[in-house]
Amino acid sequence: MQCLMKCMCISLKNNMQKKYFFSGAILLLLILSYLFYRSCKRDTIVISLNERFALPDSAWLCGTVNLDQIRKEVAWSSLLNGDVFKLFKTDTTTSALLQVFRNPSDYSILEQHAIPYFSVWKDSIRYTGIIFQVTSIDRFSNEYPVDSITHFNEKRYSFRTSEGIWMYRNHNLLFIGNADNDSIFAAGILNKKNIHPVETIPDGTILLTATIRTAYIPYADNNPLLRRSSMQLFLKNNSKALQINWNYTGPAAAFLKQGRLAAEKDATGIFVAANTSLDSIQTFIQGIPYLHSFYQKKSYPLIDTLISTLNNNHLSLAFNGWKKIHSSYYTSVMNEEFEMVLQKKDTTSIEPVFKLTVSQPDKSAALRFTAYLQKQGLISAINTTGFTVVLGSFDSELKIEKDASLVLHNKHQPAESTSGSKDSINGAFAMYIHPSYISGLFDHKIKKEGFPVLDSGLKKISSIECIAAKHDRTLSGSLIVEFTDGTHPLLSFMEVLKRMTAKKNNQP
Numbered sequence: 393m394q395c396l397m398k399c400m401c402i403s404l405k406n407n408m409q410k411k412y413f414f415s416g417a418i419l420l421l422l423i424l425s426y427l428f429y430r431s432c433k434r435d436t437i438v439i440s441l442n443e444r445f446a447l448p449d450s451a452w453l454c455g456t457v458n459l460d461q462i463r464k465e466v467a468w469s470s471l472l473n474g475d476v477f478k479l480f481k482t483d484t485t486t487s488a489l490l491q492v493f494r495n496p497s498d499y500s501i502l503e504q505h506a507i508p509y510f511s512v513w514k515d516s517i518r519y520t521g522i523i524f525q526v527t528s529i530d531r532f533s534n535e536y537p538v539d540s541i542t543h544f545n546e547k548r549y550s551f552r553t554s555e556g557i558w559m560y561r562n563h564n565l566l567f568i569g570n571a572d573n574d575s576i577f578a579a580g581i582l583n584k585k586n587i588h589p590v591e592t593i594p595d596g597t598i599l600l601t602a603t604i605r606t607a608y609i610p611y612a613d614n615n616p617l618l619r620r621s622s623m624q625l626f627l628k629n630n631s632k633a634l635q636i637n638w639n640y641t642g643p644a645a646a647f648l649k650q651g652r653l654a655a656e657k658d659a660t661g662i663f664v665a666a667n668t669s670l671d672s673i674q675t676f677i678q679g680i681p682y683l684h685s686f687y688q689k690k691s692y693p694l695i696d697t698l699i700s701t702l703n704n705n706h707l708s709l710a711f712n713g714w715k716k717i718h719s720s721y722y723t724s725v726m727n728e729e730f731e732m733v734l735q736k737k738d739t740t741s742i743e744p745v746f747k748l749t750v751s752q753p754d755k756s757a758a759l760r761f762t763a764y765l766q767k768q769g770l771i772s773a774i775n776t777t778g779f780t781v782v783l784g785s786f787d788s789e790l791k792i793e794k795d796a797s798l799v800l801h802n803k804h805q806p807a808e809s810t811s812g813s814k815d816s817i818n819g820a821f822a823m824y825i826h827p828s829y830i831s832g833l834f835d836h837k838i839k840k841e842g843f844p845v846l847d848s849g850l851k852k853i854s855s856i857e858c859i860a861a862k863h864d865r866t867l868s869g870s871l872i873v874e875f876t877d878g879t880h881p882l883l884s885f886m887e888v889l890k891r892m893t894a895k896k897n898n899q900p
Contacts, residue, residue, distance in 0.1 A: 446584050447523075452609045453511040455602035459496060460504035461629060462599050466880045488536070488553040489567065492524070500527040502563075505596075512577075513610050519577050524565040532558070548582065550575065599882075600627040606642070616676060617644050634873040634881040641866045646672045648820040650862040654708045654749075655817055661830030662711040665822045670703040694768065701761050701798070706751040713831030714838050715804055717741045717787075742838050743786035745831065747801040755796040762792065820862035821869070826855050852877055852888055 447454050492499050501507075501524050508523040529549060532538065536551040536558075549560040556569040559578045568578040602625040606612040613619050621642025628635040651667040678684045719741070722734045752758040762779060765771045771779040771790055778791025778799075787803040827850040832838040834851060854876045860869035875884035 446581075447508055447510050448512050448581065448584075450514075450608045451510040451512050452606070453602065453604055454509065455600060455625075456506045456508050458505050458596065458599050459493065459501075459507050461596045462882075463493075463504075465599070465629065465631065466882050487555060488532075488558075489522075489555045499531045500529075502526060513608060514577070516610065517571055517573075519571050519574065520569040521578075521581070522567045524567070525563055526560070526565045527563065529560045529565065532560075550578075597629050598626050599629050601625065602627075617642070619643060630872075631880065632874070634871075634875075634885045636871045637869075638871065639866060639868045640860075643676065645862065645865050645867045646676075648860070648862055648867065649704070650818070650820050651706065652816045653819045653822045654706070655822070656824040659712075659826075659829055660710045660824070661713050661826055661833070663709070663822075663824045665706070665708040667820055668702045668705060668707050670699050673699055673703075697761065697764055701750060701752070701757075705753075706749075708749045710747045712745040712829065713833055714742050714835075715745050715831060716838075717743050717804060741786070742832070743802060743804060745802050745804060747799065749793075749800075750798045752796045752798060755792065758792045758796045758798055761798065762790065765790070817859070818861070819859055819869075820867065821858075821860040823858045824856070825853075827851070827853050852884060852891075 492501065496504050503525050510521050510523075512519045512521075529538065532551060533549075536553060538549050538551045540547060540549045542548075546561060551558050552575075556567060556571070557575045557578050559566045559568075559575075559582055561582055564582075566578055566581055568574045568581075571577070602623075604623040604625075606618040606621045609618070612621075619642075621640070621644075623642075624639040626637040628637060647668060647670060649667045649669040653665040653667065655665075656663050717740065718738065720736055720738050722736055724732050725735045727733050752761075762771065762774075765779070766773070770783050771781055773779070778789045781788045781790055781800065788800060789803060790798065790800045793799055827833060830850075852875050854874040855872075856874075857872045858869060860867045873881065873885065875881055875888075877884055877887075
């Protein structure tokens, strides 16, 4: 009997333990479910497709900003402070837009990882817009006078700040920068339904996306390189360098082909390599009425010969800056006794230091090209080192390498350093720039045509690398820019743009 009672007590105890265990587990699940529900309830609002409004189909520029990730990487106010706000014709002291970017949660902004933006040209007016998704506009209503109207049984709200017009409908807040009839343009955007939702940024590895479509840029068709072109940009999250992955579709893609490329040379200021394919150059010329008419009226065998020399061949250019060349010569002058005597004069000239290499299928092709240049009087007869180039105001020569490549270089080109140079890569185009290796770049005593605007900007840049690959009619690649100042690359990039813009605007 005692044994039976003991067994019953043990059984009852086990049942009580199981009861408390299951009750505790159920209570824990309820608490977790409630917390999950509250977090979802607080941060997520389901906006149906019918309630969303679309990015304009005719936008020449559109994309998304990972606002949440950018704010983690760099102070947003520091990034936007300055010339960026010229896009919105505003300032940074009374900027509602800046306040929203600084503290999006205070303004009930949702989905901060993918905020769409766009720009539209309409009747020669450029409209710039940003789309926010919000839970409410209560904060805006407290700070700005808000008007409301009912349109087809829908309540709409609008208010204006120093930057432009704001319109709200069904958890969508549209901002349009100051422009003529900006409120009418904004109302037109709200009237459209979005059947194609804006693509979100997949993860934190991308800070910003942008798509440029030249078909919607006024007068872009006048430039054959811009005609029917599109560019996709993806700004990567890289705290050490500005990294942009890109895709390009357009006429310029026809000028390159995929193949092996010579890689970067050590201690070279600018090194460019490309696999050229100029089969379509005639079609390109015909697409420009003025150029086609000019080309037809004139005879340009030299251009045709150059095109045939470059077509389907590998090209590389190494540029090491400018070098001061000191030279002396004697001239006859009359002295005080009216006698002709020789007098020594010293001169200093500035010459570019470069080396241009173009591969050829065989030596006979290279010899045909040099024979044509000799016939035209552009190069002298061959000497021990090569052909002396007559064209140009600096000492340069042309020679044929053992592999039949044509090499044009400045006679003062320093010896190449090949130790540690990279192996060849597979691609269509590659460019490497090391400003510190460009001799004379920052010497203002050296006149550099086309470079003054870059002087101040390149001082902050350590290196630039751009590599492209060819896929059918599309070029894709990456651009990596490293800076010397040690700050976040986004801030460094904005500073470089600001300095270069200021430099350009100060030019006569």
